[in-house]
Amino acid sequence: MPCELPTLVSEAGNGNQAAWGAIVDRFSGLVWSTTRAHRLSAAEAADAAQGTWLRLVENLDRIEDPERLGAWLATTARRECLRIIRMGKREMPSDEEWMFESDSGEAIEARLLTRERDETLWRAFHAIEERCQELLRLVCAPDAPTYEEVAAALAIPVGAIGPTRARCLDKLRRRLEEEQADLR
Amino acid sequence: MIDQLRDAFGADAVPSRVTEAAKAALTWRRIDAELAELLSDSALDAESALARGASPLVRSVSFSAGGAIIDLEVQLDDGRRVLLGQLSPAMQRTIEIQRADGSESSSSSSDELGRFRIKLDAGGTIRLRIVDEAGAAVETAWIPI
Numbered sequence: 001m002p003c004e005l006p007t008l009v010s011e012a013g014n015g016n017q018a019a020w021g022a023i024v025d026r027f028s029g030l031v032w033s034t035t036r037a038h039r040l041s042a043a044e045a046a047d048a049a050q051g052t053w054l055r056l057v058e059n060l061d062r063i064e065d066p067e068r069l070g071a072w073l074a075t076t077a078r079r080e081c082l083r084i085i086r087m088g089k090r091e092m093p094s095d096e097e098w099m100f101e102s103d104s105g106e107a108i109e110a111r112l113l114t115r116e117r118d119e120t121l122w123r124a125f126h127a128i129e130e131r132c133q134e135l136l137r138l139v140c141a142p143d144a145p146t147y148e149e150v151a152a153a154l155a156i157p158v159g160a161i162g163p164t165r166a167r168c169l170d171k172l173r174r175r176l177e178e179e180q181a182d183l184r
Numbered sequence: 185m186i187d188q189l190r191d192a193f194g195a196d197a198v199p200s201r202v203t204e205a206a207k208a209a210l211t212w213r214r215i216d217a218e219l220a221e222l223l224s225d226s227a228l229d230a231e232s233a234l235a236r237g238a239s240p241l242v243r244s245v246s247f248s249a250g251g252a253i254i255d256l257e258v259q260l261d262d263g264r265r266v267l268l269g270q271l272s273p274a275m276q277r278t279i280e281i282q283r284a285d286g287s288e289s290s291s292s293s294s295d296e297l298g299r300f301r302i303k304l305d306a307g308g309t310i311r312l313r314i315v316d317e318a319g320a321a322v323e324t325a326w327i328p329i
Contacts, residue, residue, distance in 0.1 A: 049205075140190045141190075144190075
Protein backbone atom coordinates (compact mmCIF):
# COMPACT_ATOMS: atom_id res chain seq x y z
CA MET A 1 0.00 0.00 0.00
CA PRO A 2 1.66 3.28 -1.07
CA CYS A 3 1.67 5.75 1.76
CA GLU A 4 1.30 9.07 -0.05
CA LEU A 5 -1.74 10.82 1.35
CA PRO A 6 -3.32 11.90 -1.95
CA THR A 7 -3.25 8.27 -3.13
CA LEU A 8 -4.60 6.95 0.16
CA VAL A 9 -7.43 9.50 0.19
CA SER A 10 -8.49 8.80 -3.38
CA GLU A 11 -8.21 5.02 -2.90
CA ALA A 12 -10.24 5.19 0.32
CA GLY A 13 -12.79 7.25 -1.61
CA ASN A 14 -13.08 4.28 -3.98
CA GLY A 15 -13.82 2.03 -1.06
CA ASN A 16 -10.34 0.57 -0.59
CA GLN A 17 -10.38 -0.63 3.00
CA ALA A 18 -6.59 -1.06 3.21
CA ALA A 19 -6.05 2.57 2.19
CA TRP A 20 -8.65 3.69 4.73
CA GLY A 21 -7.01 1.58 7.43
CA ALA A 22 -3.66 3.20 6.66
CA ILE A 23 -5.21 6.67 7.07
CA VAL A 24 -6.81 5.69 10.38
CA ASP A 25 -3.55 4.19 11.66
CA ARG A 26 -1.66 7.31 10.72
CA PHE A 27 -4.01 9.82 12.33
CA SER A 28 -5.96 8.05 15.07
CA GLY A 29 -3.41 9.27 17.64
CA LEU A 30 -3.86 12.87 16.52
CA VAL A 31 -7.65 12.66 16.60
CA TRP A 32 -7.58 11.01 20.03
CA SER A 33 -5.12 13.56 21.46
CA THR A 34 -7.32 16.37 20.14
CA THR A 35 -10.41 14.99 21.86
CA ARG A 36 -8.50 14.40 25.09
CA ALA A 37 -6.97 17.89 24.96
CA HIS A 38 -10.56 19.14 25.12
CA ARG A 39 -10.91 17.21 28.37
CA LEU A 40 -13.67 14.92 27.21
CA SER A 41 -14.32 11.72 29.11
CA ALA A 42 -13.30 8.51 27.38
CA ALA A 43 -16.87 7.79 26.20
CA GLU A 44 -17.34 11.35 24.93
CA ALA A 45 -13.91 11.30 23.32
CA ALA A 46 -14.84 8.06 21.54
CA ASP A 47 -18.02 9.68 20.18
CA ALA A 48 -16.11 12.77 19.04
CA ALA A 49 -13.45 10.60 17.39
CA GLN A 50 -16.05 8.48 15.59
CA GLY A 51 -17.89 11.64 14.48
CA THR A 52 -14.62 12.91 13.04
CA TRP A 53 -13.96 9.73 11.05
CA LEU A 54 -17.55 9.61 9.76
CA ARG A 55 -17.13 13.21 8.61
CA LEU A 56 -14.02 12.20 6.71
CA VAL A 57 -15.84 9.29 5.07
CA GLU A 58 -18.51 11.78 3.97
CA ASN A 59 -15.90 14.09 2.50
CA LEU A 60 -13.31 11.74 0.99
CA ASP A 61 -14.11 12.90 -2.52
CA ARG A 62 -13.91 16.54 -1.53
CA ILE A 63 -10.67 16.86 0.44
CA GLU A 64 -8.95 19.68 -1.43
CA ASP A 65 -5.47 19.29 -0.03
CA PRO A 66 -4.83 15.69 1.07
CA GLU A 67 -1.30 16.58 2.18
CA ARG A 68 -2.90 18.62 4.94
CA LEU A 69 -5.32 15.92 6.01
CA GLY A 70 -3.93 15.99 9.57
CA ALA A 71 -4.92 19.63 9.99
CA TRP A 72 -8.36 18.92 8.45
CA LEU A 73 -8.92 16.07 10.90
CA ALA A 74 -7.73 18.15 13.86
CA THR A 75 -10.13 20.99 12.92
CA THR A 76 -12.98 18.52 12.47
CA ALA A 77 -12.22 16.76 15.76
CA ARG A 78 -12.21 20.12 17.53
CA ARG A 79 -15.67 20.91 16.13
CA GLU A 80 -17.00 17.51 17.16
CA CYS A 81 -15.62 18.09 20.67
CA LEU A 82 -17.25 21.51 20.93
CA ARG A 83 -20.57 20.07 19.81
CA ILE A 84 -20.42 17.34 22.45
CA ILE A 85 -19.32 19.82 25.12
CA ARG A 86 -22.20 22.14 24.16
CA MET A 87 -24.69 19.33 24.20
CA GLY A 88 -23.66 19.53 27.82
CA LYS A 89 -25.69 17.65 30.28
CA ARG A 90 -27.92 16.15 27.66
CA GLU A 91 -27.70 12.46 27.97
CA MET A 92 -24.99 11.55 25.51
CA PRO A 93 -24.85 8.64 23.15
CA SER A 94 -23.29 5.96 25.23
CA ASP A 95 -24.21 2.71 23.56
CA GLU A 96 -20.55 1.94 23.58
CA GLU A 97 -19.88 2.82 27.17
CA TRP A 98 -19.46 -0.79 28.06
CA MET A 99 -16.29 -0.83 26.07
CA PHE A 100 -14.45 1.18 28.66
CA GLU A 101 -13.50 -0.11 32.05
CA SER A 102 -14.44 3.27 33.39
CA ASP A 103 -15.97 6.35 31.99
CA SER A 104 -14.37 9.45 33.38
CA GLY A 105 -11.24 11.27 32.30
CA GLU A 106 -10.12 11.26 35.90
CA ALA A 107 -10.33 7.50 36.07
CA ILE A 108 -8.22 7.16 32.94
CA GLU A 109 -5.65 9.46 34.45
CA ALA A 110 -5.72 7.54 37.68
CA ARG A 111 -4.55 4.54 35.74
CA LEU A 112 -1.65 6.61 34.51
CA LEU A 113 -0.44 7.23 38.03
CA THR A 114 1.86 4.30 37.96
CA ARG A 115 4.85 6.11 39.26
CA GLU A 116 5.26 8.73 41.87
CA ARG A 117 7.15 10.86 39.40
CA ASP A 118 4.10 10.86 37.17
CA GLU A 119 1.84 11.59 40.09
CA THR A 120 3.75 14.73 40.93
CA LEU A 121 3.86 15.65 37.26
CA TRP A 122 0.09 15.23 36.91
CA ARG A 123 -0.58 17.33 39.98
CA ALA A 124 1.57 20.11 38.58
CA PHE A 125 0.02 19.66 35.12
CA HIS A 126 -3.52 20.08 36.45
CA ALA A 127 -2.51 23.12 38.45
CA ILE A 128 -1.49 25.16 35.41
CA GLU A 129 -4.04 27.02 33.31
CA GLU A 130 -6.33 25.00 31.05
CA ARG A 131 -5.08 26.55 27.80
CA CYS A 132 -1.61 25.36 28.74
CA GLN A 133 -2.88 21.88 29.53
CA GLU A 134 -4.63 21.71 26.15
CA LEU A 135 -1.54 22.88 24.28
CA LEU A 136 0.88 20.56 26.09
CA ARG A 137 -1.47 17.59 25.70
CA LEU A 138 -1.10 18.02 21.94
CA VAL A 139 2.43 19.29 21.58
CA CYS A 140 3.71 16.42 23.72
CA ALA A 141 1.35 13.80 22.25
CA PRO A 142 3.14 10.50 21.63
CA ASP A 143 2.95 10.72 17.84
CA ALA A 144 4.18 14.32 17.77
CA PRO A 145 1.62 16.24 15.68
CA THR A 146 2.90 19.07 13.52
CA TYR A 147 2.44 22.67 14.65
CA GLU A 148 -0.09 23.07 11.85
CA GLU A 149 -2.12 20.19 13.27
CA VAL A 150 -1.87 21.52 16.82
CA ALA A 151 -2.97 24.96 15.58
CA ALA A 152 -5.97 23.39 13.84
CA ALA A 153 -6.89 21.31 16.88
CA LEU A 154 -6.94 24.33 19.19
CA ALA A 155 -7.88 27.11 16.75
CA ILE A 156 -4.81 29.19 17.51
CA PRO A 157 -2.29 30.69 15.06
CA VAL A 158 0.67 28.48 14.13
CA GLY A 159 3.02 31.31 15.09
CA ALA A 160 1.67 31.35 18.64
CA ILE A 161 2.50 27.72 19.36
CA GLY A 162 6.28 28.01 19.86
CA PRO A 163 6.13 30.92 22.33
CA THR A 164 3.06 29.52 24.12
CA ARG A 165 4.72 26.13 24.42
CA ALA A 166 7.81 27.70 25.99
CA ARG A 167 5.69 29.75 28.39
CA CYS A 168 3.56 26.75 29.39
CA LEU A 169 6.55 24.49 29.92
CA ASP A 170 8.07 27.20 32.07
CA LYS A 171 4.90 27.38 34.17
CA LEU A 172 4.81 23.62 34.49
CA ARG A 173 8.48 23.51 35.48
CA ARG A 174 7.98 26.10 38.21
CA ARG A 175 4.85 24.36 39.45
CA LEU A 176 6.67 21.05 39.51
CA GLU A 177 9.47 22.56 41.58
CA GLU A 178 6.90 23.79 44.08
CA GLU A 179 5.29 20.35 44.24
CA GLN A 180 8.66 18.72 44.79
CA ALA A 181 9.58 21.27 47.46
CA ASP A 182 6.31 20.42 49.24
CA LEU A 183 7.25 16.76 49.24
CA ARG A 184 10.55 17.38 50.98
CA MET B 185 10.32 17.34 31.03
CA ILE B 186 8.90 17.08 27.51
CA ASP B 187 9.96 13.45 27.46
CA GLN B 188 8.27 12.87 30.81
CA LEU B 189 5.07 14.42 29.48
CA ARG B 190 5.25 12.43 26.26
CA ASP B 191 5.73 9.30 28.35
CA ALA B 192 2.76 10.12 30.52
CA PHE B 193 0.46 10.99 27.61
CA GLY B 194 1.67 7.88 25.82
CA ALA B 195 -0.11 5.85 28.47
CA ASP B 196 -3.40 7.43 27.31
CA ALA B 197 -3.31 5.44 24.10
CA VAL B 198 -6.19 5.30 21.63
CA PRO B 199 -8.52 2.53 22.87
CA SER B 200 -8.46 -0.28 20.33
CA ARG B 201 -12.28 -0.22 20.05
CA VAL B 202 -12.06 3.40 18.94
CA THR B 203 -9.60 2.52 16.19
CA GLU B 204 -11.68 -0.49 15.15
CA ALA B 205 -14.82 1.65 14.95
CA ALA B 206 -12.91 4.22 12.87
CA LYS B 207 -11.80 1.50 10.44
CA ALA B 208 -15.35 0.20 10.15
CA ALA B 209 -16.62 3.71 9.33
CA LEU B 210 -15.69 3.29 5.65
CA THR B 211 -18.69 0.99 5.23
CA TRP B 212 -20.83 4.14 5.56
CA ARG B 213 -19.41 5.58 2.35
CA ARG B 214 -22.17 7.07 0.26
CA ILE B 215 -22.62 4.95 -2.83
CA ASP B 216 -25.97 5.82 -4.34
CA ALA B 217 -27.04 8.89 -2.41
CA GLU B 218 -26.58 12.62 -2.50
CA LEU B 219 -25.19 14.23 0.68
CA ALA B 220 -27.43 16.63 2.59
CA GLU B 221 -24.89 18.82 4.29
CA LEU B 222 -25.23 20.23 7.75
CA LEU B 223 -26.54 23.78 7.45
CA SER B 224 -26.84 24.57 11.13
CA ASP B 225 -26.90 22.83 14.47
CA SER B 226 -27.88 24.66 17.62
CA ALA B 227 -25.32 22.51 19.46
CA LEU B 228 -22.61 24.04 17.27
CA ASP B 229 -23.97 27.56 17.50
CA ALA B 230 -21.99 29.64 19.97
CA GLU B 231 -24.87 31.98 20.84
CA SER B 232 -27.27 29.26 21.80
CA ALA B 233 -24.71 27.43 23.86
CA LEU B 234 -23.79 29.36 26.94
CA ALA B 235 -21.49 26.91 28.60
CA ARG B 236 -20.97 23.32 29.38
CA GLY B 237 -23.70 22.38 31.77
CA ALA B 238 -26.37 24.35 29.94
CA SER B 239 -29.09 21.86 29.27
CA PRO B 240 -31.03 22.73 26.14
CA LEU B 241 -33.85 20.22 25.91
CA VAL B 242 -34.60 20.94 22.31
CA ARG B 243 -32.01 21.11 19.64
CA SER B 244 -32.57 22.14 16.06
CA VAL B 245 -30.52 20.91 13.15
CA SER B 246 -30.86 21.73 9.44
CA PHE B 247 -29.46 20.07 6.36
CA SER B 248 -29.56 21.07 2.72
CA ALA B 249 -29.35 19.02 -0.46
CA GLY B 250 -29.85 20.58 -3.84
CA GLY B 251 -32.89 22.80 -3.47
CA ALA B 252 -34.30 20.95 -0.48
CA ILE B 253 -34.01 21.71 3.21
CA ILE B 254 -34.42 19.20 6.00
CA ASP B 255 -35.24 20.72 9.38
CA LEU B 256 -35.01 18.54 12.43
CA GLU B 257 -35.93 19.16 16.01
CA VAL B 258 -34.43 16.71 18.49
CA GLN B 259 -36.32 16.39 21.75
CA LEU B 260 -35.20 14.44 24.77
CA ASP B 261 -37.79 12.27 26.36
CA ASP B 262 -36.40 10.47 29.36
CA GLY B 263 -33.46 8.93 27.53
CA ARG B 264 -35.46 8.46 24.35
CA ARG B 265 -35.27 10.83 21.42
CA VAL B 266 -38.12 12.28 19.46
CA LEU B 267 -37.26 13.65 16.04
CA LEU B 268 -39.71 16.12 14.53
CA GLY B 269 -38.86 16.84 10.96
CA GLN B 270 -39.93 18.97 8.05
CA LEU B 271 -38.94 18.58 4.42
CA SER B 272 -39.07 21.78 2.38
CA PRO B 273 -40.45 21.90 -0.21
CA ALA B 274 -43.06 19.54 1.20
CA MET B 275 -42.60 16.00 -0.13
CA GLN B 276 -43.80 12.55 0.77
CA ARG B 277 -40.72 10.42 1.24
CA THR B 278 -39.54 7.29 2.99
CA ILE B 279 -37.22 8.24 5.84
CA GLU B 280 -34.77 5.79 7.33
CA ILE B 281 -32.73 6.50 10.45
CA GLN B 282 -29.35 4.82 10.19
CA ARG B 283 -27.15 4.29 13.22
CA ALA B 284 -23.36 4.57 12.99
CA ASP B 285 -22.87 1.72 15.44
CA GLY B 286 -24.53 -0.59 12.94
CA SER B 287 -27.56 -1.31 15.10
CA GLU B 288 -30.91 -1.71 13.42
CA SER B 289 -32.25 1.26 11.50
CA SER B 290 -35.82 2.48 11.80
CA SER B 291 -38.12 3.75 9.09
CA SER B 292 -40.91 6.21 8.78
CA SER B 293 -42.27 8.52 6.14
CA SER B 294 -43.19 12.13 5.75
CA ASP B 295 -46.80 13.21 5.17
CA GLU B 296 -48.11 15.31 2.29
CA LEU B 297 -46.96 18.44 4.13
CA GLY B 298 -43.43 17.08 4.42
CA ARG B 299 -43.67 16.49 8.16
CA PHE B 300 -42.42 13.44 9.99
CA ARG B 301 -42.07 12.26 13.57
CA ILE B 302 -39.77 9.45 14.67
CA LYS B 303 -39.24 8.07 18.14
CA LEU B 304 -35.94 6.42 19.01
CA ASP B 305 -35.28 4.36 22.11
CA ALA B 306 -31.78 5.73 22.62
CA GLY B 307 -29.34 8.38 21.48
CA GLY B 308 -26.30 7.73 19.35
CA THR B 309 -24.77 8.92 16.11
CA ILE B 310 -27.37 8.86 13.36
CA ARG B 311 -28.12 10.05 9.86
CA LEU B 312 -31.32 10.23 7.81
CA ARG B 313 -31.66 8.50 4.47
CA ILE B 314 -34.52 9.99 2.50
CA VAL B 315 -35.77 8.08 -0.51
CA ASP B 316 -38.31 9.12 -3.14
CA GLU B 317 -40.70 6.82 -4.97
CA ALA B 318 -38.24 6.42 -7.86
CA GLY B 319 -35.57 5.22 -5.42
CA ALA B 320 -33.37 8.33 -5.53
CA ALA B 321 -31.76 8.85 -2.13
CA VAL B 322 -30.37 11.69 -0.05
CA GLU B 323 -28.33 11.04 3.08
CA THR B 324 -27.69 13.66 5.74
CA ALA B 325 -24.40 14.29 7.49
CA TRP B 326 -24.00 12.28 10.69
CA ILE B 327 -25.06 13.89 13.95
CA PRO B 328 -24.81 12.78 17.55
CA ILE B 329 -28.17 12.93 19.28
